[in-house]
Amino acid sequence: MIIVFGESSVIVDLQYSDLLAPAMVCGFTLAVVDLMFNQIPSDDGFGWQAGGIVVLNLSGTEIEQAQAIRSENPALAFSECFALSRAARPQHTLVTENPKLREIAKDHGVSAQGFNWFLDQMGHSGRIAAGVLRAGLTTLLKMGRRRMSQEEIEERCQSWNTRRAIA
């Protein structure tokens, strides 16, 4: 599955929480569209690519689609519309913290999920220890970057352990 991130802050969260490298071993291709990649500072860009983030191009038709989405939804950024348009390809899922973007994606028949769903996928993959995820989420919590309480983090970790045990 190709995960197309809808905004750079999701990747920044993965970096701050030391979860970017673990995310790479969970069996996904993690990607951003080139328009978004173009907007980040070059130091970050080198780090992302070195960390395994793939940069995706759009065809002219996909750009026209993105432009149309943006005309209908002026509150969206072009980079978000690019991500949505590119994520319409098979085997792609858009991951975004913007609920409006998820809603519009679903209206266009595009698979769209939030950051917590992505964490669940990591947890359920069985390829990384729940302790790593717990530590990462706790770091984000301390930095005020996630609105998830410590109890919710523990509950989530428990769910990942349970699911793996059942599997």
Next chain:
Amino acid sequence: MIGDRLKRAREAAGFSLRDLEGAIEAEVSAQAIGKYERNEMMPGSNVLLRLAKALKVTPEYLLGTRDITLVGVDFRKATRASAKEVKSVEAIVLDHIERYLELEFLMPGAELEWVAPRGNTFKVHEIEQAEIAAESLREQWVLGISPIANMTELLEIKGIKVISLDLPQNVSGSKAFVRRPDAEDVAVIVVNRAHNGDRQRFTLAHELAHLALKFIGMSDTEQEKAADRFAGAFLMAKQMVHQVLGLNRTSVSIGELVEIKKVFKTSVPCLIVRCSQLGILSRGSYGKLWAQVRQLGWNAPGSNEPNQCPSEVPQRMALLGLRAVVEQVISKAKAAELLRMDIHELDDRLEPERRLVPA
């Protein structure tokens, strides 16, 4: 499609189709670029990004669909600004205003409209009438006689979009109007970002004159002089200048003016001219002070005059963008796009405490 904007940006950059093909290292042919401009074809994103980079515009600008144009641009002291420089600045202004208007559109109630003052006072037939017009505008805007703390903020509150840009050193600024279909024109003032606050404030007041006054039967030179007179009177209200300097002085020292400029946030040459206009200085004192100013190089670009006021930075658009994110009207990605900020800077502006990454 991107045709109109691509063509406009290419022309602003002074490129032919062949030049542009060369600038993107023949990633696509001049014929293909021509097709993009005629909306016969849409480039892929890799080509789009390269075109934007070569034309020194953002991809978002090329993708925009808002139909706006810039009219009435009149660069102050722009005789030495080349046509290419003027076109390039116009393109940047349009891009900036487009983002600004979009932000206001997304924040209902945020739009502030410039309404030019009405009345005979603002119809100016001769230079001296600009003095009365400045007093009247101060009165209409309930500014009293106090110096103006922040010209940029004042003009933005009055519905004028102020843009601070890198301009050629010899260009102070310009007023302009952004024309849009089915809506009022938007008044804009562009100032040179590199100039100190003293100079910027005078430019802003001068351009305000061009927006607020109706010059009747005056030559271009007279209009410029009247705008200067208005600027001096607006920044340094007669009554306040009299209170600070007195009604009539036999002598004023440069050192005294260097201190007084902190009150009005204007340059020493402006203060000298203002004192002369108000009859505070005799012709002899005026000439003596100007000779000193020339000797010190304070009337020339790059003046190292003491007590220079820091440059004024337009804040309204950024504040509006941050408010829109906090109120969840737009996403961070959208705010970053509109404010041309990377996500780290946006995070820092929204929540500075996050800079403290835990060990």
